[in-house]
Amino acid sequence: MSDARVLDAPWLRSGPSARVLKLLNGDGEEARVVGGAVRNALLGIPIGDIDIATTAPPTEVVRRARAAGIKSVPTGIEHGTVTLVLDAQPFEVTTLREDTETFGRKAKVAFGRDWVVDAERRDFTINGLSVDADGAIYDYVGGLADIAGKRVRFIGDAAQRIAEDYLRILRFFRIHAAFGAGEPDRAGYLACIAARAGLATLSAERVRMEMMKLMIADGAAGATIAMADGGLLQTILGGVAYTGPFAAMVAAERRMGLKPDPVRRLGALAVAVTEDARRLAARMRLSNAEARALDSMGHRWWRLAGMDEATARRRLYRLGAERYRDRLMLAWARAGGDGDGARWQMLATLPERWSAPKFPLKAADFIARGMAESPALGQVLALAEDAWLAAEFPLDEAALKAIADQAVTRYTRDIRP
Structure with a gap:
């Protein structure tokens, strides 16, 4: 009509x-x-x-x-x-x-x-x-x-619609997260649970496409809880689903005014250690860039909790702005909204407030101190860079001279056979 x-x-x-x-x-x-x-x-x-x-x-x-x-x-x-x-x-x-x-x-x-x-x-x-x-x-x-x-309902018999294409299970939750309100439609939800074994028949590429869209939907936090309660996320992720950290990540992004990021949110939902990131990368056929981002997020994120700003600057220098923020946001999310949001936000905004300088010492500085052009140069440079970071990025000539001299002395004493 x-x-x-x-x-x-x-x-x-x-x-x-x-x-x-x-x-x-x-x-x-x-x-x-x-x-x-x-x-x-x-x-x-x-x-x-x-x-x-x-x-x-x-x-x-x-x-x-x-x-x-x-x-x-x-x-x-x-x-x-x-x-x-x-x-x-x-x-x-x-x-x-x-x-x-x-x-x-x-x-x-x-x-x-x-x-x-x-x-x-x-x-x-x-x-x-x-x-x-x-x-x-x-x-x-x-x-x-x-x-x-604001209701998302299957047309006709939900079980029949799902049997026609099991991807509709994921689409049900994704579209509800984008356009629905409240609890998912009961008949559709029960039909999705009953047919969840069919998710295993879907290609990784199709699952990835729907999951990435779901991650950034307005109602994603509620949808992932419903999926977890219905036993659906285990089949998709192949591991534990952390719905609490996922909801905390959504809240942290909103507090920061950040655009929803599907990979960052996927990390909050499914990554506790780097092995989780690698499993997801293979299971969902993630791109190389997505896989690297998840792997970085999962690498010792817990070391970012409770750090002072001097330590945060060293982490930012090592990781770069994007990797630093993603890992920091995961640590914040996994803290579960510990009530100290202002401190977390201060750490998360560090890339906007401070730009890491370039390490000013070069190979020539150590050749001038008697080092031969050999693989040892790289080791001495690494020692000097560590010392420079510990000294909080000095750029004056006297401090740099002392750092270079100490690196050569340390290498000569402790590392060179």
Whole structure:
């Protein structure tokens, strides 16, 4: 049915999306914007990709695009999806479908012309809305009421929706964290718990994608607790889930005014030692950069608790600003909000208040003191750098001369055979 409400969105009236709708409408065919773009527009939040459904079969979509000089890419043509590219903006255009046989991601589909059937095969009611080129909203599954009530519900039978694609378990919690309020929908929650073994069939890449989105959602703290209570996080993480430190990390980021960071939050949720970081990197196929960040966070984070500012400066010098802050934030989160937030915040803001100088001594300074050009130079430089840090980064010539002399003497006495 067409709801009385009309969506007043500028991208429906002009621009690339309006051109795609005009291209696909007419001559017996109809096209509408569907899914997340409609949901976000109704909520008044930024939209991402604009997906379009149409009664036209894929061959007709390609024909019309070609006639209009628009690039078309057969990204999933066997399932009815063609991507049209206008002004460097991609639009996924999918022919109305109905499942004839479902087995996970490999469902067999038949193309159709029934908008109700197409809506009923989608995942959640708030994603089942569509809007035509004139802004008329079509709601066949109760999505408008659920948007107003901040409810995330599966369309139809939750168990059936999940069996069609087990990734919907993670999407249920992620979308609830982003758009829901209060406790997750009871029927959906119980269905996710009952089907949790299906998570093991998902590719690491798909799990990573959903988990990283979940990590930065507004309601992530509550969602992770619900997932842990339902026995879902153990399957995903392969280890202990620390929901308390995760909630503390969210609170610390907000107190600091930091942008939510999915890797930092994942570290709070699942990393106590570096072995946890390495397990997660392999289990979730993290990028090299993500794996290194988690590994650094897990490395002796407890040594940052209770340190004074002089010690913090040495840590910052060794780690660099980004690694220092992430590890410090993990130590803060694992302290569980110990009531001394001002002290933690002071330490966390150190990179903004102080820039570490460069170590001023060079190999030439030690060659001038009789050291040969050999691997020993590196050892003497390391001794001198340690002494320079302990002396709190002096830059005056006399102090540097004393540090260099002492490093050579120490190496000669204690290290060189």
